[in-house]
Amino acid sequence: MxxxxxxxxxxxxxxxxxxxxxxxxxxxxxxxxxxxxxxxxxxxxxxxxxxxxxxxxxxxxxxxxxxxxxxxxxxxxxxxxxxxxxxxxxxxxxxxxxxxxxxxxxxxxxDAAGLAEVSFGEPAAAQGAVIFLTFGTGIGSAFLTEGRLFPNSELGHLIVDGEEAEWLASSAAKDREELSFKKWAKRVSKVLAEYERLFSPTAFVVGGGISRDHERWVPHLTIDTPVIPAELRNRAGIVGAAMAVSTHLAP
Missing domain, CATH: 3.30.420.40 (ATPase, nucleotide binding domain)
Known part of the structure; x- marks a missing residue:
C-alpha cells in the first residue's frame, strides 16, 4: 500500500x-x-x-x-x-x-471535513449547493457546490437571537446546559432556519461526533431543507487534512 x-x-x-x-x-x-x-x-x-x-x-x-x-x-x-x-x-x-x-x-x-465527506462519505455532499456543518466545541461550516469548496465560511459565528450560533447550538452548548436531544434540536432548528433563510441550500450535511446519535435529534428538526447525517463523523477532519497535503492544497 x-x-x-x-x-x-x-x-x-x-x-x-x-x-x-x-x-x-x-x-x-x-x-x-x-x-x-x-x-x-x-x-x-x-x-x-x-x-x-x-x-x-x-x-x-x-x-x-x-x-x-x-x-x-x-x-x-x-x-x-x-x-x-x-x-x-x-x-x-x-x-x-x-x-x-x-x-x-x-x-x-x-473545510477539511467537508472535502473528506465529498470524496469518501455521504453522496449528497457532492450534489447541489450543500452546507456541511460539524457540531462539536463550536459549529464549523463548509460551503460545497457540486462538491467544490468555497473556503473559510464561519457560520458558527453568525448571530442568531442575539447569540453566536455556536454558543446557542454547538454540542458543547448541549453538554454545558445539560439539554436533552429534543431541547437541543430546537436550538439547532433555530440556527439552521437562519442559514436556510440566508443561503437556500439544497441540503445540510451534519457531522461531528454528535452525528453518531443522529437518530436522536435529526428527526426533531423542524426546517424544510433536508438534513442528512455525515458518514465520516469525527474522522472527517483527519481524512480531509491528509487529502489536502496529498493534493498540495494550501489556502
Missing part, C-alpha cells in the same frame, strides 16, 4: 492524528490523540503536533486541519484556540516545529 497520507485535526479539547488510506479514506492503524494544551498557543499546539508525529513515527508530508480561517497560510481567526493565533504564519510555525523540509498543508478544519 503506497497511497498513504497523514492528517492532524486540531480541536478545542483534543489534537488527533492518523495515517489515512487515500484510496478509501479509512484510517490505517489507531488514531493518536493528545489533549489540547491550555492555553492553546501556536507554539504549544505545534509541539503537540510534533509529538504525535514522533509517537506515530511519521516523517512524511502532513496535512493539518485548524479551527481558523486560513488565507495565504496566515491564520485570520481563532475559534476555541488561543487568540494569539490571529496573524500567525502557520506555514512558518509548523515548519519550525516539524522540519523545514517536510511538506505541510494547513486548512480550516470544517
Amino acid at each position: 503506497t497511497n498513504i497520507g497523514f492528517g492532524i485535526d486540531i480541536g478545542g479539547s483534543g489534537i488527533k492524528g492518523a495515517r489515512v488510506n487515500l484510496d478509501d479514506g479509512e484510517f490505517i492503524g489507531e488514531r493518536a490523540k493528545i489533549a489540547t494544551p491550555k492555553p492553546a498557543t501556536p507554539d504549544a499546539v505545534a509541539e503537540v503536533v510534533a509529538e504525535i508525529l514522533r509517537q506515530e513515527e511519521w516523517d512524511g508530508p502532513v496535512g493539518i486541519a485548524l479551527p481558523s480561517v486560513i488565507r495565504e497560510q496566515v491564520a485570520l481567526s481563532a475559534a476555541n484556540i488561543d487568540p494569539s493565533w490571529i496573524g500567525t504564519n502557520v506555514h512558518e510555525l509548523f515548519h519550525r516545529h516539524l522540519g523545514e523540509d517536510r511538506e505541510i498543508s494547513v486548512l480550516n478544519d470544517a
Whole structure:
C-alpha cells in the first residue's frame, strides 16, 4: 500500500492524528490523540503536533486541519484556540516545529471535513449547493457546490437571537446546559432556519461526533431543507487534512 497520507485535526479539547488510506479514506492503524494544551498557543499546539508525529513515527508530508480561517497560510481567526493565533504564519510555525523540509498543508478544519465527506462519505455532499456543518466545541461550516469548496465560511459565528450560533447550538452548548436531544434540536432548528433563510441550500450535511446519535435529534428538526447525517463523523477532519497535503492544497 503506497497511497498513504497523514492528517492532524486540531480541536478545542483534543489534537488527533492518523495515517489515512487515500484510496478509501479509512484510517490505517489507531488514531493518536493528545489533549489540547491550555492555553492553546501556536507554539504549544505545534509541539503537540510534533509529538504525535514522533509517537506515530511519521516523517512524511502532513496535512493539518485548524479551527481558523486560513488565507495565504496566515491564520485570520481563532475559534476555541488561543487568540494569539490571529496573524500567525502557520506555514512558518509548523515548519519550525516539524522540519523545514517536510511538506505541510494547513486548512480550516470544517473545510477539511467537508472535502473528506465529498470524496469518501455521504453522496449528497457532492450534489447541489450543500452546507456541511460539524457540531462539536463550536459549529464549523463548509460551503460545497457540486462538491467544490468555497473556503473559510464561519457560520458558527453568525448571530442568531442575539447569540453566536455556536454558543446557542454547538454540542458543547448541549453538554454545558445539560439539554436533552429534543431541547437541543430546537436550538439547532433555530440556527439552521437562519442559514436556510440566508443561503437556500439544497441540503445540510451534519457531522461531528454528535452525528453518531443522529437518530436522536435529526428527526426533531423542524426546517424544510433536508438534513442528512455525515458518514465520516469525527474522522472527517483527519481524512480531509491528509487529502489536502496529498493534493498540495494550501489556502
